[in-house]
Amino acid sequence: MPLLTVYRSGVTSLLWLLSGLLVTPVIATTNDIVSLDNYFSESWSTVDGLPHNTVNAIAQTPDGYLWFATWEGVARFNGRRFDIFERSAVTGLPDSGIRTLSVAQNGDLLVAGSRGGIARVNGHQWQSYPPLGVLINKALVDSQQRLWLATEGEGVVMQTPNGSRRQFTEDNGLPANAANSVFEDSKGRIWVGTRAGLAVIDPDLVLRHPFPEQITSPVFALAANAQQQLLIGTERGLFLLNEQQQLTQLLADVPVATLLPEASGVLWIGTVDRGLLRLYNNTVEQLSIEQGLPNNRVLALLRDKERSLWVGTNGGIFRLRDAPFTTYTSEQGLADNYVRTVMSDQADCVYVGSSRGLDQICNGIIRNIDLSSHAKGQSVLSLAMGQQQSLWIGTYTDGLLHYADGKVIAHYSSEDGLAANEVRAILPRADGSVLVGTAQGLSLIRDGQITTPVEAVALPSPFIMALHQTDDGRVFIGSGAGVSVWQNDRVTQLDFSVLDQAEYAFGFVEDPAAGILWMTTDRGLVAFDLATEQLALIGRSHGMPFDKLFQLVIDEQQHFWISTNRGVLRLGREQALDVVYGRRDQINYELFGESDGMASAQANGGSSPAASLHNDGSVWVATSVGASKVQPARLSSFSAVIPxxxxxxxxxxxxxxxxxxxxxxxxxxxxxxxxxxxxxxxxxxxxxxxxxxxxxxxxxxxxxxxxxxxxxxxxxxxxxxxxxxxxxxxxxxxxxxxxxxxxxPHLWQRPLFQALVILFLVALVIAIVRWRLASLKRSELKLKRQVAEKTAELAALARLDSLTGLANRRAFDEAMQHELKRAKRQQEPLCLALLDIDHFKQVNDNWSHSVGDEVLKRVAATLQQHCRDIDSLARWGGEEFVILLPDTSLPLAQEVCDRLRQRVADTCFTDIVPDLTVTLSIGLATLQVKDDGKQLLIDADRALYQAKNSGRNTVISHNSFTSDESL
CATH class of the missing domain: 2.60.40.10 (Immunoglobulins)
Incomplete structure (x- = not known):
């Protein structure tokens, strides 16, 4: 977009166009004007976060921040966000109205304004000073670190580093007490611009009024050019004071508000009501509201460290800067802004087809190609270079035009057999024929004759948007339903179903070094291996930001430039190949749009070519607002700046x-x-x-x-x-x-606390270990006791009869041995009785062994109940029992056994078997001097035998029946 209207100072043009005059008319040539083609404009206002649209001053501190003084505070800008500082405890300012900003030699920012508020900013720290009580228009720290303040009604105030102040007013010779600006020249003199003229204060602090007659109007701006000559901006023009102290008027009747001279010789001039002027080599350019300036009142100018020009106006901030992209629009001469196709002729020119015509851009000069004689609408959709630099032009409603030698030499339409008048793709071939892709199918023009090489029904869609032919003769046809391949009169369809359901194919670019045909589709970038015919997709899953890609261009630096509806993508070719061959799974990219110089980020597609590589290395893109170009080689200059x-x-x-x-x-x-x-x-x-x-x-x-x-x-x-x-x-x-x-750290995170905790834990572990060892010892003792008890229990069980619970024969033998020894040792009597249940076999035979077992248990229980404590009762075997009666004489033993016999006889067994009675026969023997246990048993057994023979249910002692036998 053209930002500046150029006015050259020939004869009288500057007089009329600027409503002023150069005191000395000069002649300038076009080559003297620095080209602004690469400049791009942007603006910010209260809508973007600025506190007030009147920007009184602009400064950049060494850390890189931009500062803007407004009537509602000073705004600090980081490129994305404004941070506002106003009257507060942080700033210490008495009022939010800021009039002037100045950066001292040490990098501190001086902020001053309403009510005489003064503050110094260092990094994020604010330091305020006692206010003057009057508006400060300008602040300056001179080479001697003295602070100079130009006030609205109190003249000029100087403050020394030690804090002392001195005031210069009308009483000292100042032209007026309303001072607008102060400036220090190379000789250490302080120049003061007042409402009534100019004054100067020499290093000895002597004030003079040097030009009381020449400069009588308000002086708003003071600066020095590259030759250290003083520039004086007044309400009625611009003056120059040379080294000989001669005053020359450069511009008359131009109200100058601010000045920005540059080392290149360019002088930027902010005016009170005429916008921004640039004076260079006697050429004046003007930028006003008509060219996008927010307001014609320009109060502040700054060239930042990245060489962008910042303009403070009454309507916000405006910036001119170099940008990667340059855009040509109708304001520069294009037939229309809605550009559908751009194509390089691979020589010096680029052709731009838009909705209202065709333009040729050669070395920045735009020339319109008139097609009205053959194209009523002159709406151009597609372009292609034919033989001998002829030009094929596809239109939206007027068919195909062949242009050469400055005129249309042929015109083909549906009336001539063209498939349709809407021509979106053109493919000139080496044999001189031309394939034409239309909205209704494919046509072939050979020697002026039109044929249909492929029937529309053979294509998945007749809506053709792109054509490409490879060296082996394959023709790729991009349509609204995928890609078809035509070779040797045979048409095949590429399987896009595996490519995230891609359908539209907008463009083709062959990459011979990789053997790949790249296709831009509505699901991403498709790679087709020309040798293996394998397809691969680089899409959303690989990090691509958009689905729909229009046109791919490979630049000289081996980067891909891809146009989309939302900007232009730039990505590395090698990265793309790595994704295709599975060497990486994510793609890195950059996205360019309006902030990079494009008038619109919306690129156009569906026509061919929608982007093109020019022979100077630049990439051209068709957009909805003009034709944008980028010079990839220039990107390094932007990257060379390190923020x-x-x-x-x-x-x-x-x-x-x-x-x-x-x-x-x-x-x-x-x-x-x-x-x-x-x-x-x-x-x-x-x-x-x-x-x-x-x-x-x-x-x-x-x-x-x-x-x-x-x-x-x-x-x-x-x-x-x-x-x-x-x-x-x-x-x-x-x-x-x-x-x-x-x-x-928390208390528990401190080293001492942690050491104490560790000691506590160690002590606790030791205590736990000791307790555990003691517990294991106790468990061991308990286990031993339990084992002993179980062992004793098992031993006891081994000495008991399992049926009756009486001692068994083994236990009785041990008891008898013990009693034998004791009886002999103590000379005490010892008796032994054998007891047998009478007729027990009949019980088993008549009522079963289980009844017999119950009888045995009942007899055993009766005997155990009525035996003496000193007696040892045991089951001897079968239905026999034995009783050992220690320290018992034979008569006493006879009584004991007879009592036991009677108890058994009296025992009731009817609950076992009705009317059952049980009796015992008992044989009793006493230990003789020379007897042993064996003999005692033999004697008792003989006595039992005798009791059985004597009618049973009786007690017979061995001595009694042996006495009878002796008789």
Whole structure:
């Protein structure tokens, strides 16, 4: 978009066009004017966050921030966001109205304005001074570190570094007490512009009024050019004071508000009501509201470190800057802004087809090609270069035109057999024939004759948007339903169903070195291997930001430029090949749009070609607002600028902290957020960042364009955060922005506390081990006791009869041995009785063995119940029992046994068997002097036998029946 209207100072043009005159008319040539083709404009206002649309002053501090003085505070700009500083405890200013900004030699920013408020800004720290009580129009720190203040009604105030002040007013010879500006020249003189003229204060602080007659109008601006000549901007023109102290008027009747001279000799002039002027080599250019300036009152000018020009107006901020893209529109002479196709002739020119005609751009000069004689609408859809630099032109409604030697030499339409008059793709071939892709199918023109090489029904869609022929003769046809391949009168269809359901094919570019035909589709970039005929898609799953891609161009630096509805993508060719062959799964890209010089980020597709590579290496793109071009080789110049980086915010658990060198955070801090900004203004949204948190991370971490980072649950300790910035493909900030912070530990996180805890734990472990060992010892003793008890229990069980619970024969033998020894040792009597149940066999035979077992248990229980405690009762076997009666004489033993016999006889067994009675026969023997246990048993057994023979249910002692036998 043209930003500046150029006025050359020939004869009388400048008089009329600027309503002023050059005192000395000069002649200038076009070559003297610096081209502004690559300049791009942007503007900001209150809608974008500016506190007020009147911008009184602009400054850039060494850290890279831009500052804008307004009547509602000073705005600090980082390229993406305005931070507003107004009357507050932070600034210490008495009023929010800021009139002037000035950067001192040490880098501090001086802020002054309404009510005489003065503040000094160093980094994030504000220091205020006692206000003057009157509006300050200009502030200056001179080479001797003295502060000069131009006030609205109190003249000029000078403050020395020690704080003392001196005032210059009308009483001292100042032309007026209303001072607008102050400026220090190379000789240390202070020039003062007042409402009534110019004054100068020499190094000895002597004030003079040097031009009381020549300069009587208000002086608003003072500056020095490259030759250190004083430039004086007044309400009625611009003056120059040379080294001989001669005053020359450069512009008359131009109200100059501000001046910005540059080392190149360019002088930028901000005017009160005529916008922005540029004076260079006696050529004046004007930029006003008509060319996009927010307002014609220009109050401030600044050239920043990236060479962008910032303009402060009554309507907001305006910027002129170099940009990657340059856009040609109707304002520069294009037939129409809606451009559908662009094509390089591979010589000096580029052809631009739009909805209202065809243009030729050669070396920046636009020439319209009149097609009205053959194309009523002159709406151009497609272009192609034919033989001998002839031009094929496809239109929207008028068919196909063949243009050569400055005229249309042939015209083909549906009336001549063309498939349709809407021609979107043209393919001239080596044999001189031309394939034409239309909205209704494919046509072939050979020697002026039109044929249909492929029937429309043979194509998946007759809506053809792109054509390409490879060296082996294959013709690729891009349509609204995929890609067809035509070769040797045979048509095949590529299977796009495996490519995320792609349908539309907008363009083809052959990559001979890779053997790939690249296809732009509505699902991404498709790679077709010309040898293997394999298809691969680079789409959303690989990081592509959009589905629909229109046209691909491969530049000389081996980058892909792809037009889309939402800007132009740039990505590396090698990366694309790596994705195709599975060597990586994500693609990196850059997206260019309006902020990069394009009048519109919306590129156009569906026609051919929608983008083109020119022979000078530039890439041209058809957009909805003009034809945009980018010179890829120039991108390195943008990347060569390394943006400074600053830290802007540190927030811990929702609390904001001052950005001092070391920040101490409370114990338990769990969430820390840091915001930073790369202070670059050419491509602020594409600035890349990397960070490293020393104490947590070992190396840099790439953050992309993310301008903040968060850390959670950091351990207590000391950390240093570093951040660096760069433009894409550029170098990183040589000096990273750094801030240190520490997180205090909780009491339980302190080393002493942890040592005590460790000692406690050690003691606790020792106690637990000891308790465990003691517990194991107790368990061992308990186990031994249980084993002993179980052993004793088992031993006891081994000595008992399992049926009756009486001692068994083994236990009785042990008891008898014991009693035998004791009886002999103590000479005590010992008796033994054998008991047998009478007729027990009949019980088993008549009522079963189970009844017999019950009888045995009942007899055993009766005997055990009525035996003496000193007696030993045992089951001898079968239905026999034995009783050992220690320390018992035979008569007494006779009584005991008879009592037991009677008890058994009296026992009731009817619950076992009705009417059952049980009796015992008992044989009793006593130990003789020479007897042993064996003999005692024999004697008792003989006595039992005798009792059985004596009628049973009786007690017979061995002595009694032996006495009878002796008789």
């Amino acid at each position: 400074p980086v600053v830290l802007e915010k540190l927030v811990a658990d929702g609390k904001h902290y001052s950005l001092q060198q070391s920040v101490k955070l409370a114990a338990g801090t769990s969430r820390i957020e840091l915001e930073y900004a790369g202070l670059g203004y050419i491509m602020p949204h594409r600035i890349q960042y990397r960070t490293m948190l020393e104490g947590f991370e070992q190396d840099w971490v790439a953050r992309g364009t993310q301008a903040n980072v968060q850390y959670t649950n950091l351990a207590p300790g000391h950390y240093t955060f570093n951040v660096a910035a760069s433009y894409p493909d550029g170098g990183w900030s040589p000096v990273a922005a750094t801030i240190s912070f520490s997180i205090a």
